[in-house]
Amino acid sequence: MKRVRISQQEIVFAVFAALFLSFSIFLNGFLSADNMLTLLQNVAVLGILGLGMAIVVIGRGIDLSLIAALAVPGGLVLQMVQNGHSLPASLVAAGLLAIAVGLVNGWLIAYAEVPPLFATLASGLFVAGLGQAALFQLDVVQWSDGMAGFERLGQGSILGIPTSIVMFAIACVVVFVLLRKTRWGAYIYAIGDNPFAARVTGIPSRPIIVLQYVVAALIGCFAGLVMAASVNSMPTRIFNSTLIYDVILVVVLGGIGLSGGRGGVVNVIIGTLLIGTMLNGMTILNIPYAGQNLIKGLVLLVAVITDTFLNPRNEETAQQGDI
């Protein structure tokens, strides 16, 4: 007898479809074109961050400093332009900062062998503290005249599609090509699947791990720019929010197991759609912010439990103390 196996991807997609359908039927104004655009726009940044996180998670890591990489380099651009620097120079500075964050993360994880959770928890805290202490004058970095034209990155539309969604799409394509069409992408999957085997095979594990975190930080920086452009400012206190949990939610719900080596861009898109629908529905239902968090947390919990049952940890390759 052949057992019917349902992948997590399919379950999540079914949940998404059911949720979408019930919201469309029972919620007034959910299905309107305006709301659909808002929904997509709201989740575009989340989706881009999800892509960055996906790369790291596929390589059996996790990047908790992603929000800091979003807030601080993005804020730096606005702050530098405000202080009279040119936009390109500011962008280069922000890119370098993001690369530096990624390099430090990668070095700590690949060479100093600090568990990714701790390395990125601490580096995120450090970068956020750096922004707070040394870079920004206010918690919300304001838009200035020098930024003129840059808002097109997050506002308006191209061929009728809101720009932020286009940006998400571009990021999807880039990450897809990186993961599926290049040798480095194949290496990332190999390392995530079995780090020891990958190393024995001769894959340069350590540089590839560093690369993962650099790419993730750059994607985070890109998401920050899109976000700043769409709201015309950079609220750096976003680091204190629960956004990072949303990002993890996107990745895990989408079906990228935390044990690494599985999943891809499609999973991020599915996860993003589900989260977007959920958040949007809850906002229309007028559930308070704390209540939304509670529901999100519960959903995440169910997702992680399901993930554990569908993708059990590989005891052969799981490291002692791999928490």
Next chain:
Amino acid sequence: MRETLTRLRYRYWPDHLLGEILSKRWTETAIPVILLLIVGFALSRSLEHFLSPASLADTARQAGEIGFIGLGMALVVIVGGIDLSVGSIFALTDFCALYLLDVLNWPVPAVVVVTMIVGGLLGAVNGVLIGYLRLRAFITTLITLIIYRSAYDLLIQRYSNAIASAFPDIPSWNFIGGGDVLGIPSVALVYIVIAIFGHIFLTRLRPGWHITAIGGSRRSAYNSGIPVRRTIALCYVASGVLTSIGALFFAARLGTVGGDIGVGLEVIVLTATVLGGITLGGGKGSVVKSMVGVLIVLLVTNGLTAMNARGGVNRMALASILLVAAMVDIRWQKNRTRIISKVYVAPTYHALPPPPPTEIGQGGPFEQNDRLREVSLIGLGRIEAPEDVILDRNDVLYAGSRHGDIIRFFPPDYERMEVFAHIGGQPLGMAFDKEDNLYVCIGGMGLYRIKPDGTVEKATDETNRSIYSVNDDSRLRLADDLDITDDGLIFFSEATVRYEMDEWPVDGLEARGNGRIICYDTKTGATHTALRGLKFPNGVAVASDGQSILFAETFGCSIKRYWFAGPKKGDVEIVMDNLPGYPDNINLASDGNYWLALVGMRSPSLDLAWKMPGFRRRMAKRVPVDEWLFPNINTGCVVKFNEQGKILESFWDLKGLNHPMITSMREHRGYLYLGGIANNRIGRFKLDNADPDFVQYDRRWGKSS
């Protein structure tokens, strides 16, 4: 001149202590303690009121509250997990206590108990998910962090006004919040009590050992029957309860339910835990480490606040400390054994005069010959590593084997063999007592007794610990050879207290007096150390006067005599020194003299190296172990000597084909039986002019009935 200086330097400078101190578990705690002292000193210099009683009491209160959470985190980290939800549990239980007290007006004891139960339940959620459902600890507690935090946010929206407007004035509640006994704040007192219990729990009680075992290796713990899932789950419950205790004191002290209570607490506690030296990933940690970590983190953050640093600086400092501590911890755990093994070997100065000649034609008692060439072999290929051989009154031949067995061969042809007893460790020296019990020195285990029916009993495996030793030398590491006096005292040698049996050549490289002679009294069962500071003591034989023993110092290349009774009690005399080889076992010969095995001959290179401790230390540090100098044990001989220290004859085998290595020999009915620790055979050699009726233990104890 230079030689003298070298000799004095190595005689009085304790090189060996560095490696021994580093290999102690407590050195890992010493580093955070030193850091704490430095931080405390720096703060007391830069802040004016840092050492004032009020400031200290305030610090103690905060430290106590965070300290409870630190203890919970320590438990969870030791068991191999992590608990990020402590900040939210702290907030929720703080709310719970104040809600019960201010809104429901419950009595204080009920509030305390129910709050702790709530804490335990919140922890139990984590415990069930992580322990029983085997979810990943980090991600699970991250999620419960969000859930608890949003539950807290929802709750304070409804009740914060009611709590803020209440001003409970209950003496017991105020005592919890601000009371003290003899100037020590209440929270610190409770913390100390719980910390002492926690220390005993972790180091002395079974569940504590289970926790450490699971953290060390989950699978091995499971395989050895430890209830892994339940223990892990209970650790999270304990973390919840401890957090709620901290929250109770906090609630009693401040009585507020602000929105940011407990936010980021998990990072502070985690930093403290890692900084104290509790290893991420589990298996190692202690209460003291947790306490020291909390104090350091608290002093640093409070100090920065007192110096008016911005919030961002505080964050950066915390993050940097966390990173540096994690990195140091991980590097240290990874390289600890390598570092220790590099500094552990501490060679010392050991000068020997040129050895007496052994070459053919040079004359002298050691002149080489080929008399042992014709030994016949017993048990070829059927026995491994018979260090010592012994024959009982019925001519049965006993020998140890590498597999931890005592093998015996039966006369007349010694073809039939059987396993006499299984002990489990490698048998070395052997001796029979009056009742025909076989006493055996077991490397790594101690002194064992085998009754004639084959039952194995432990005689002793420990002795009194010497006062100034850093290494615990009360356990026997390498009991080597023994003999039994008429009064039932067993004198046996322990070759080294610094190395395990398989590392014995390293002890030779070190050439330090690491060995000792130990006495076990068969009548009282007591054990004491008779002599210490010997260079690899090996063979032991009771001398003819019954008041002294002869013993060999392998790397001292000498035979010494020690009086344990009589007028010369306590004296040690040299019988022979500057032997041309490394002496091993000593046994009685039929003519009243003694047989001595030289396991290997001295070589000019090692003799020279022994005079150059610096050279040997560099070698131990820079060259892989398998390329170190190794004492020669390929060629040796058997000699006969008398108590006056005169060599009477020597037996050599120039080719070494039949019986390559000799660590022991036993004379029995005109034959000499030879054992060698690296051999797969026992040698048997016909002696000329020997008493054909000599049976060692008949002579020793008298004919049996």
